Amino acid sequence: MSYDIDIKKVRRNCYRQSKVRGEFMLQIRVPGGVIDAKYLSFFQHIAETWGNGEFHLGVRQTISIPGIKYEYIDEVNKYIRPYIEEIEVNLCGVDMVVDDNGYPTIGARNIMACIGNRHCIKANIDTTDLARKIEKVIFPSDYHIKLNISGCPNDCAKAHVSDIGIIGITKTEYDYDRCIGCKKCVEACAHHATRVLSVEKGKIVKDSCCCVGCGECVLVCPTGAWTRNPKKFYRILIGGRTGKQTPRMGKIFLNWVTEDVVLGVLKNWEIFSAYVMNNKPEYIHGGHLIDRVGYNKFKEMILKDVKLNPEAMVAERVLWAETEYRSNFNVKPVTQR
Amino acid sequence: MGYCVSIKRMNEILKELQKEYKIYAPVRFEKRGRYSDTDLIRYAEINSIEDVVYDEKSDFSPKEVIYPITQALFYFTEYEYMESKIDDKKILIFARPCDINGFRRLDTIFLKNGGTEDIYYKRLREKVKFILMECKEGGWDSCFCVSMGSNKTDDYSLAVRFEDDNILVEIKDDEFTNLFGDEREVEFTPEFVTSNPTKVNIPEIDSYELLKKIYDLDMWKSYNSRCISCGACTAVCITCSCFTTLDVTYTENGKVGERRRVHASCMHEDFTIMAGGLSFRKTAGERMRFRTLHKIYDYKLRFKDEHMCVGCGRCDERCPELISFAATINRLYDEVKKLKKAETTKDIK
Numbered sequence: 255m256s257y258d259i260d261i262k263k264v265r266r267n268c269y270r271q272s273k274v275r276g277e278f279m280l281q282i283r284v285p286g287g288v289i290d291a292k293y294l295s296f297f298q299h300i301a302e303t304w305g306n307g308e309f310h311l312g313v314r315q316t317i318s319i320p321g322i323k324y325e326y327i328d329e330v331n332k333y334i335r336p337y338i339e340e341i342e343v344n345l346c347g348v349d350m351v352v353d354d355n356g357y358p359t360i361g362a363r364n365i366m367a368c369i370g371n372r373h374c375i376k377a378n379i380d381t382t383d384l385a386r387k388i389e390k391v392i393f394p395s396d397y398h399i400k401l402n403i404s405g406c407p408n409d410c411a412k413a414h415v416s417d418i419g420i421i422g423i424t425k426t427e428y429d430y431d432r433c434i435g436c437k438k439c440v441e442a443c444a445h446h447a448t449r450v451l452s453v454e455k456g457k458i459v460k461d462s463c464c465c466v467g468c469g470e471c472v473l474v475c476p477t478g479a480w481t482r483n484p485k486k487f488y489r490i491l492i493g494g495r496t497g498k499q500t501p502r503m504g505k506i507f508l509n510w511v512t513e514d515v516v517l518g519v520l521k522n523w524e525i526f527s528a529y530v531m532n533n534k535p536e537y538i539h540g541g542h543l544i545d546r547v548g549y550n551k552f553k554e555m556i557l558k559d560v561k562l563n564p565e566a567m568v569a570e571r572v573l574w575a576e577t578e579y580r581s582n583f584n585v586k587p588v589t590q591r
Numbered sequence: 592m593g594y595c596v597s598i599k600r601m602n603e604i605l606k607e608l609q610k611e612y613k614i615y616a617p618v619r620f621e622k623r624g625r626y627s628d629t630d631l632i633r634y635a636e637i638n639s640i641e642d643v644v645y646d647e648k649s650d651f652s653p654k655e656v657i658y659p660i661t662q663a664l665f666y667f668t669e670y671e672y673m674e675s676k677i678d679d680k681k682i683l684i685f686a687r688p689c690d691i692n693g694f695r696r697l698d699t700i701f702l703k704n705g706g707t708e709d710i711y712y713k714r715l716r717e718k719v720k721f722i723l724m725e726c727k728e729g730g731w732d733s734c735f736c737v738s739m740g741s742n743k744t745d746d747y748s749l750a751v752r753f754e755d756d757n758i759l760v761e762i763k764d765d766e767f768t769n770l771f772g773d774e775r776e777v778e779f780t781p782e783f784v785t786s787n788p789t790k791v792n793i794p795e796i797d798s799y800e801l802l803k804k805i806y807d808l809d810m811w812k813s814y815n816s817r818c819i820s821c822g823a824c825t826a827v828c829i830t831c832s833c834f835t836t837l838d839v840t841y842t843e844n845g846k847v848g849e850r851r852r853v854h855a856s857c858m859h860e861d862f863t864i865m866a867g868g869l870s871f872r873k874t875a876g877e878r879m880r881f882r883t884l885h886k887i888y889d890y891k892l893r894f895k896d897e898h899m900c901v902g903c904g905r906c907d908e909r910c911p912e913l914i915s916f917a918a919t920i921n922r923l924y925d926e927v928k929k930l931k932k933a934e935t936t937k938d939i940k
Binding site for chain 1: 620621622623624625626627628631633650651659660661819821822823825826837839840851853854855856859911
């Protein structure tokens with residue numbers, strides 16, 4: 255069969271071109287990677303009715319359904335209308351009109367998150383809840399952003415290789431009288447984290463400069479001398495990415511900020527992106543946008559009208575470390591030595 | 592004598608009591624639990640009856656009220672010393688039957704163990720009166736108080752049952768009768784748990800030869816990889832009473848300071864390390880063996896009447912590695928049964 259398809263238009267609708275002519279893979283958003291199990295039968299129906307019967311657990315936690323023929327896209331879009339309504343509008347509170355045309359844009363990618371404190375013993379935050387709040391802020395937008403949320407500095411959700419990475423951290427509090435000086439926290443910190451604890455006169459001293467806020471001290475403390483601060487804190491990383499040319503780790507932008515700051519910063523992302531790209535959305539990683547205008551301009555724009563909490567720390571500058579596949583000019587073939 | 596007291600009136604009575612008493616009860620510390628967005632329930636002073644967490648088991652026991660985790664014994668300068676002081680007020684503790692029975696074990700350890708009374712324990716213990724709190728039917732999942740015979744007590748001044756709008760109070764101690772004079776009289780005596788979902792069988796260890804065989808059981812080795820020696824079990828135990836003593840000198844003047852005692856745990860690696868580095872219980876399994884036998888063998892051998900463990904089950908609830916002490920006791924019971932059977936078979940041969 256001969257096809258005449260505007261691939262870009264279809265991709266924007268969240269259908270990815272297949273190597274099989276005329277087939278596409280639908281990427282269904284699952285913000286934060288958690289939804290009710292009842293939707294499994296919904297996905298199954300799509301895969302078995304219009305797809306090739308298989309589904310892929312998308313690397314960005316979409317439910318991806320390959321093998322959908324172009325001519326079925328309208329039918330599938332009609333079928334997923336209630337899903338988009340339930341997840342995007344009802345669950346996440348996204349401000350959008352849902353119609354029979356499927357997803358309006360692929361720009362802001364699905365928000366990835368680890369399981370967070372709904373399950374994980376290490377997590378410091380409810381990543382699912384945060385992902386849903388952020389979905390409301392960033393979607394639907396044609397401007398590209400990949401955003402990953404990890405519940406703790408273990409960073410299982412790879413916040414370090416996303417445009418914006420968010421990590422849940424805890425500002426632990428220490429009760430001097432409840433401490434028995436058993437050193438379990440000192441050992442845990444040295445083993446799992448940054449070795450910021452030591453014992454002095456039978457009690458614990460903390461070098462708070464380098465505490466990564468993981469909460470390992472709380473997990474191991476037998477007496478409850480270390481407890482989590484009921485207030486939640488976050489670290490924001492910027493400019494991480496994968497890719498063929500210059501993959502790199504994201505770097506710390508903000509540390510010890512509150513949820514209000516996280517949401518405030520993300521509200522400015524679209525404005526910043528539009529500024530850098532002259533209002534013409536393109537698929538460019540966030541780190542490149544920051545590089546184009548410089549970190550200081552990024553900082554100025556992204557923190558506009560954001561009220562930083564008193565505990566917040568802001569990076570004065572960012573020292574990027576890239577893997578430069580395009581510019582390893584001193585790595586040469588042996589014949590040219 | 593029993594009374595039905597409204598929440599409002601109970602708070603007025605508490606206010607009155609607070610003139611003479613510090614009142615302690617299990618209190619919820621929101622989001623202070625081991626895991627994110629979990630609460631911690633431990634003993635603290637209360638200001639209203641609503642502060643009392645009566646429908647859950649507390650993470651920590653009430654022992655810390657009169658046996659503080661960190662306690663200054665005396666302060667010293669170069670030439671003099673001064674004993675630490677305590678608050679003049681008396682102490683009321685909302686406690687479960689198992690905990691009240693647990694305090695009797697602590698009394699034995701601190702006051703009747705050898706010829707010396709521990710004055711730092713005694714001076715606080717003498718101030719204590721108990722308000723018995725009923726447990727929910729059957730207790731909580733990890734409770735095995737019935738197996739340990741610590742599900743009942745009559746050692747209390749007041750007993751309470753929490754109802755939706757009222758509190759039923761039994762008064763056993765005449766000191767408090769006047770406070771409740773205007774309240775509506777009802778028939779009320781507390782009900783005790785008579786059966787738990789968790790049950791333990793205590794092995795009877797009746798000879799030194801058997802004890803030696805128990806020492807060498809393989810079951811202890813399984814804890815070498817399971818137990819992380821964190822001491823959470825002993826920290827929450829109502830009957831664990833070990834402490835270490837240290838002199839802390841103040842930073843500004845190294846000749847001035849305090850002698851304090853701080854809770855210690857037999858589950859920690861350094862518990863048996865002596866000057867010179869000799870250590871008696873090197874593995875987690877050996878330490879688990881010690882704790883188990885201490886709770887259900889040693890103590891009774893020495894003091895006769897009862898085992899040390901009261902079956903509150905807090906150690907089970909609090910263990911981050913999901914080791915159950917009840918299961919450990921039952922495992923030991925099975926092993927002892929096997930050892931005894933093998934012994935009988937040998938005799939016949």
